[in-house]
Amino acid sequence: MTVRPSPDDVELYRQMLRIRRFEEKVLSSFSSGIFYGTTHTYIGQEADAVGVLACREEGDIVVSNHRCHGHFLAYGGSMHALAAELMGRATGVTGGRGGSQHVQWEDFYANGILGGTIPLAVGMALAEKVQHSRRIVFAFMGDGTLGEGVVYESLNMASLWSVPILFVLENNRYAQTTPVQLHLAGEIADRFEAFSIPVAEADTVDVIEIHALANKSAASVRAGEGPRALVLHTYRYGPHSKGDDTRDPEEILRYKKRDPLPLQGDRLDPDLRQRVEKEVEAEVAEAFQRAQDDPLADPASLTSPLDIAP
Amino acid sequence: MNVLQALNGSLHACMAESEQVYFLGEDILEPYGGAFKVAQGLSTTYPGRVITTPVSEAGIVGLGVGMALRGLKAVVEIMFGDFIALAADQIINHAAKLRWVSGEKVRVPLVIRTPMGGGRGYGPTHSQTLEKHFLGVPGLRVLAVTALDDPGGVLKSAILEDDDPVLFIEHKLLYAKPVISLVESSEFSLQRSGERYPVYHLTIAGSPPPMLTITAYGYMAELARQAVQRLAFEHEIFADLVIPTQLSPFSLDPLLESLAKTGRLLTLEEGSHTHGWGAEVLAHAVETHGPRLQAKRLAARDMPIPASGPLEKSVIPDVEGVIRAAREMIS
Missing domain, CATH: 3.40.50.970 (Thiamin diphosphate (ThDP)-binding fold, Pyr/PP domains)
Known part of the structure; x- marks a missing residue:
């Protein structure tokens, strides 16, 4: 595929950089004790969320998983509200109820149970279909999720009832610390094709390539042609959560040579690129500072509906 | 119907x-x-x-x-x-x-x-x-x-x-049981409280003050109803029967009110005995009425449900068991 810079290049880069800098800040701040719980960062996979969700239209639904920060930011979620959520602040996306992996805002739903979200996503797509809304569902999952049986029940029904859903399978090659060759038999694409769900597959971190593939698949879904799957082979640079990285450093370095950010950044005018980088750094610094200045979630809020405006 | x-x-x-x-x-x-x-x-x-x-x-x-x-x-x-x-x-x-x-x-x-x-x-x-x-x-x-x-x-x-x-x-x-309407029964007085999901409070019509409170839900409530009737007519033991529709979240005020009068609680359920619904009912009852409450739980035995008729019957509570337990509590 020939890739040319387009006016969207800056925005694609900016969105990926927002995720990268946010996640770097999360990892580097963890030891200072400002966060509750744990985290699962998206560093290295940014092109997936940004490339795919650039196809999103108003009202479309996004179903995400434990590694949801990148999806949430690419969806348009507030960086400040996400930082505040990690810090257990009243101003967090869910006011401190959900934390890092249970983020629900507008039409974005994330949950920390692998695979458990997939039938929900199919049910939402079915509901949109029978209500003739033209909305489609983007359902993200990882290679580890393919070990969960309910995923296959869901693929079967998605295909059987031809619901408007795009499954986005991000193969980052590890389920926590277990490499894909130790937890997965057969081919990933075959799993979808077994249910007659057409698959587009790419081993790339090029956001433009991913966007083009996603656009095509999303268009088919939107046209009422039934579910589609996008299998994206990627890599995460960070640990599964934090301090649980058992991978060979050489391997990580090898994948860092195909980093989605410089690949896209190099397509920009250097001055423009620098400006974007400065702006994103300022945005991240401001989001974290504001979140840290916000009040901690009040236990009294647990008994009343929250009024959250990220 | x-x-x-x-x-x-x-x-x-x-x-x-x-x-x-x-x-x-x-x-x-x-x-x-x-x-x-x-x-x-x-x-x-x-x-x-x-x-x-x-x-x-x-x-x-x-x-x-x-x-x-x-x-x-x-x-x-x-x-x-x-x-x-x-x-x-x-x-x-x-x-x-x-x-x-x-x-x-x-x-x-x-x-x-x-x-x-x-x-x-x-x-x-x-x-x-x-x-x-x-x-x-x-x-x-x-x-x-x-x-x-x-x-x-x-x-x-x-x-x-x-x-x-x-x-x-x-x-x-x-499924095959006829629906019993609130007004139909001449033997029972049946009261309904709660709004969306009622709690039923059943007593023998015109009976003396109750000596015992029985609580059960679902099909076991039907067995308890038969037991309450026979306890009254065959043994002169008069019981209140309190039947919740909503099991969780827990809400059983009519039961706690009945216990204030009887001081005796018999819970009946078809789930296995240990860690069951009755245990939670009993905990609420004791928290409200204190340790002087006399109580007993009837439930299925702590084992899987067998297929053979006589085996299955020996595991799941029945009317006779309710009557026996009630008589023991009163004696």
């Missing part, structure tokens, strides 16, 4: 009243109408909104959650209550959590109907009473219908009026 007809009529009424209601389940299409026939006639009357599904209990409950999140009212039938274990993740980690995690921004108006209980010789995986495992799950409502009053109305409230996920328990042996 029996309980089966009441529930079936209620499903028809709900689907007629709201186009948002969708019905999903295994083998529910005509002419079969579901393993216990509760779905009879639905697929021909509302073909677009009745969906027969693969054998995928977790999947279809999850789909129901997704549909509920997006403006529909999903009713999912799980063919046998035992199969609810397959959908536990969807119920506990998704349906019950979403409203709360979202900060009350989303609702999950989902009803999962399922027949529980033994008495038909189906053996260890088709006869269980598993609802106790779902009691006390925050965000989940667990209801159990009886043959009293208006079982169809309870189902209709759950489907059309309730914003929260409901696990709706139907006992297999109730």
